[in-house]
Amino acid sequence: MNVTGHTRRPASIRDVATAAGVSYQTVSRVINGHPSVRPSTRERVLAAIEELGFRRNATALALASGRTRTVTVLTANTTHYGYASILQGIEESARAASYAVGIGVLESAEDAAVAAEVQRAADAGGGIVVIAYDPAGVRALGAVPAGLPVVGVVETPASPPGGESPWVWTDDREAAYQATRHLLSLGHETVHYVAIPSSTRRTSARTSGWRQALKEAGAPEPRPVQSSWGPAGGHAAALELARDPSVTAVLCGNDDLALGVLRALHEAGRPVPGEVSVAGFDDAPHSAFLTPSLTTVRLDFTGLGRAAFALLHGALEESAPVAPHPVSVPELVVRESSGPPPGER
Amino acid sequence: MNVTGHTRRPASIRDVATAAGVSYQTVSRVINGHPSVRPSTRERVLAAIEELGFRRNATALALASGRTRTVTVLTANTTHYGYASILQGIEESARAASYAVGIGVLESAEDAAVAAEVQRAADAGGGIVVIAYDPAGVRALGAVPAGLPVVGVVETPASPPGGESPWVWTDDREAAYQATRHLLSLGHETVHYVAIPSSTRRTSARTSGWRQALKEAGAPEPRPVQSSWGPAGGHAAALELARDPSVTAVLCGNDDLALGVLRALHEAGRPVPGEVSVAGFDDAPHSAFLTPSLTTVRLDFTGLGRAAFALLHGALEESAPVAPHPVSVPELVVRESSGPPPGER
DNA sequence: CGCATGAATGTGACCGGTCACACAAGGCGC
């Protein structure tokens, strides 16, 4: 016990060496489990380590070995359920591999700000995971200098121009396909789509899954409504849909959007699922408790985070296994917000 | 441009020194803005820095200077809105002060696991912020070795036995008081309380604010219902409250809980706010879009995070200002879920 | 004019580990 109270400098391997009567190199060998250390010597060193409360200095280790054992997560937001879950998944795996997790928030999608954040992440050494579901994230992923170990959590695994990068993703196309088919199978003539902002100029996977289901069923394809990420966006988008009596089924880009849509329909006096059916994506924790509870497609964000780390870990260390992503497939969860259209009850 | 493609070792100050024809120390002086460097020399060094793309190695800086410029946030969860917002607030301030943000999730409240996480945070150097709203967090805060710079984000600023620590907090007592008074002023005889788990054995600030409002109004004080953090807990807790016709107003420990309560009341056929009024805490993003929209007390989590960092920053650096926490006071947000009791409409 | 002073710059040690290599002692084959 340090009774004096003032923090004394922590013990280094040389302190331990002196205490054990060996050289610092021997201490290093003991720490790293090197085989050729005489058992009696090892014993003495371990005793000294114990007595002095020695802990290996992570900074010095990083400097000397060149490996930081750190993963920095770049994300536009930490409060969205999906983003936060991915982060939690990464942290979980990282902790198991005794990696530290750093986080950088991409406040704006402005090039300079994004570049600065990426630089900070690069400075930290180790690997980078970019959550690239939104413009800021996509820009960040593109701004990572070549040669740095990086994994993108992306909407769609498309090759960005001029470079191979590893990505992880969920099968959003399949998810949208399932949800749309579900709504069509209830008897709806078609399904309207309120979209989250697309991260790229290309058609999003969700949009194309929705489109495919419509096409297969021979249903007319309404123009998708572009919206934002949160409930307010869904609410705004649904105000006009609610006025159109031919709208009987709405698929929403995520559960937050769906919440706003539900609200707008309620305000417009259109009962759900009596007149209009609504479905979302993600299966956020609150979705099951809404009134009406929300039909949605569950996505395995935590698994996605774990997969991202696994991939990065494989790139960072030879020995680490590069597992194929064990991300669960999207699962349709049918609840109260979807039902047959008014005519077919 | 590095056309060869293979990553070459980044330039060090000695590389820059060689390129500029000065000593490494002069480069160091330029980097750190030391006054006594001849302008022409400075110019040459800056040119070399630019040309070689030199960036100061954060690891070496940390090792040599002893300062890590890192803050590690320990939290039980990253997906809860409040926790995630605090994290975002910390990150925002940290970024402005060019500190890196690390994150450690307290998976369980088990002593060994918590101690391990705290150790990891301590190993990272720099400061620690512990979100101590729950048992895991409280335990972590207690497990931080004395002498380490730490700030706790706590429910109530109580002195833990045997030590002074800095904390930040919101005025939960006031928040609960306001919400309870609001409900009483609508004419309810009393207000029932569904509580989030208390982080300590002592009465939580929310509970005592609620109690005080009841007492001042001469209202009977029902036994608080202990619940969990999520909607499922609120749902379970409200099942019995819903059966009791004398229950006309329910205050919930947070908005998630309130969501579960709303759902349970709906299932029990008790209209809100027709028969029962419900209020929550936090003003989570979805609360305004629920049906009925939720009366709640807005808490400034982001500000709380900023305050936590400011305090830590002050402890870590002499020069940094130790601002008094500029956390906004709780603000009652009245929405649809609260109204007069059935008799008084 | 000589010397103290300060500006501008360089040298060496250090932070706490790791890596490459040297070296002594002991076992074995010949």
Add this chain to the structure above:
DNA sequence: GCGCCTTGTGTGACCGGTCACATTCATGCG
């Protein structure tokens, strides 16, 4: 008894910065 390999251990340099101190040179002042 000699060389050789293996085992156990120590020494020196290094990672990329910072810090303390030495050195050089131009200046100001008595």
